[in-house]
Every structure is written in structure tokens, then in C-alpha cells.
Amino acid sequence: MGGVAEACVFLGAVLAYLWFLVIPLPWTGVVLLAAVVFSWRRRALGVAALGLGWNELVVSLRAWRALWIVCTLLFLSLGYRFVFRWSALEHGLVYLAWSAAQQVVYQSMTYMPLRQQLRKAVLAAGLAGLAFALVHAPNPVLLPATLVWGIVSSLLFERCRSVWGLALMQMMLSSMLTWVTPPELHQDFRIGPYYYEGSAATFAPPIEAPRPGR
Numbered sequence: 001m002g003g004v005a006e007a008c009v010f011l012g013a014v015l016a017y018l019w020f021l022v023i024p025l026p027w028t029g030v031v032l033l034a035a036v037v038f039s040w041r042r043r044a045l046g047v048a049a050l051g052l053g054w055n056e057l058v059v060s061l062r063a064w065r066a067l068w069i070v071c072t073l074l075f076l077s078l079g080y081r082f083v084f085r086w087s088a089l090e091h092g093l094v095y096l097a098w099s100a101a102q103q104v105v106y107q108s109m110t111y112m113p114l115r116q117q118l119r120k121a122v123l124a125a126g127l128a129g130l131a132f133a134l135v136h137a138p139n140p141v142l143l144p145a146t147l148v149w150g151i152v153s154s155l156l157f158e159r160c161r162s163v164w165g166l167a168l169m170q171m172m173l174s175s176m177l178t179w180v181t182p183p184e185l186h187q188d189f190r191i192g193p194y195y196y197e198g199s200a201a202t203f204a205p206p207i208e209a210p211r212p213g214r
Contacts, residue, residue: 006039007110007127010109011131036108051163060162064165071172079209091207095171110132111157114128124154138195141177141189178208
């Protein structure tokens with residue numbers, strides 16, 4: 001299967017799961033996970049190829065240093081009142097793990113197949129970012145944010161293949177997005193049918209600022 005076709009089929013499967021299966025049949029997500037593992041084995045993707053190596057994380061600190069500096073300064077400036085609390089640290093670590101899982105699937109199942117078939121990294125990143133945004137519909141905050149981050153993260157991955165670096169950066173960016181947008185607009189990062197139901201969030205915000213009475 002060509003890279004573009006594989007990325008499109010996977011996107012369709014994810015959207016079908018989020019919109020039609022996740023509420024009545026959540027266990028069907030195992031099929032998606034099995035498809036991801038099968039694709040990794042078929043393409044012989046190891047730890048390094050998937051971007052899960054620790055050495056690459058160290059390299060990313062140098063390769064993306066300008067972005068690291070800006071993100072870290074903004075993160076600490078906006079969240080200095082609560083990011084050092086134990087509850088915030090615990091929640092941040094959980095979201096970091098989720099971000100790593102999200103990024104390894106996104107990069108390996110969307111950007112990498114597109115990049116393999118398309119000559120230009122910018123084109124592959126743009127299409128991958130669009131797919132990333134569609135998965136986060138209809139949230140009005142996440143749609144534009146994930147479009148931009150999907151493109152940027154793919155281009156960063158092109159330069160240095162570090163999922164852990166992307167996950168850490170995503171955790172900081174997501175936290176800041178939660179802090180600067182109204183709760184009634186971001187809806188605790190709910191997506192798909194969850195956005196309309198107002199029930200359990202599919203994507204819980206990483207480090208949530210304390211609200212009055214909490």
C-alpha cells in the first residue's frame with residue numbers, strides 16, 4: 001500500500017472509531033492498536049526509527065534549542081503559580097505519557113507514510129497536520145491549534161526523530177493553550193461526540209489551572 005493510501009485509510013479508521021464506536025463500543029480501539037503494531041512490524045520500525053530513543057531526546061535539545069527556550073520561558077511565566085504543585089506534576093506526567101503515545105502513532109502512521117511517498121517534507125507535513133486537526137474536530141480551540149502543531153511537529157520530527165522531545169513540548173503547549181483560552185470554549189479538550197455530550201473528556205488538559213473553589 002502506498003504511503004498516501006495507508007495514511008488515508010488509517011485516518012478514516014480513527015475518525016470512524018471516534019465518531020461511531022468509542023462511546024458504544026470502546027473496546028474496538030484494540031483493533032486500531034493491532035493495526036498500528038502490524039504496520040510497525042511490516043515496515044520493520046524499531047525503537048530508533050519510531051523516535052523513541054533517549055539519545056535523540058538529548059539531540060533534540062540542541063536541534064530545537066530556539067523553540068525549547070521560547071516554550072519553556074512562556075510555560076514558566078504563565079504557570080509559575082501552580083506548575084510546581086504535586087498535583088500538577090502528577091497530571092503533567094500522565095499527559096506526557098499520553099502525548100508520547102499520540103506522537104508515536106501520529107508520526108509513524110501519518111507523517112512517515114506520507115513522507116515516504118511525497119518528495120517535499122513541507123507537503124507531507126501539511127497533509128499530516130490536516131489529518132491531525134481532523135481527529136480533534138469539532139473543538140474550536142484544538143482544530144486550529146492541532147493543525148499548526150501537527151505541521152510543526154512533523155517538521156521537527158524530520159529534523160530530529162525524537163517522540164519524547166515532541167511529547168514534552170506538546171505537554172507544555174497544551175497546558176498553555178488551556179490557561180489562555182476560556183473553559184467554555186476549550187471544553188476541557190473534548191473532541192468528537194464527547195464535545196457535544198459534555199461527558200468524560202477524550203483528551204484531558206495536561207496541567208489545568210486551579211479554578212475558584214477547587
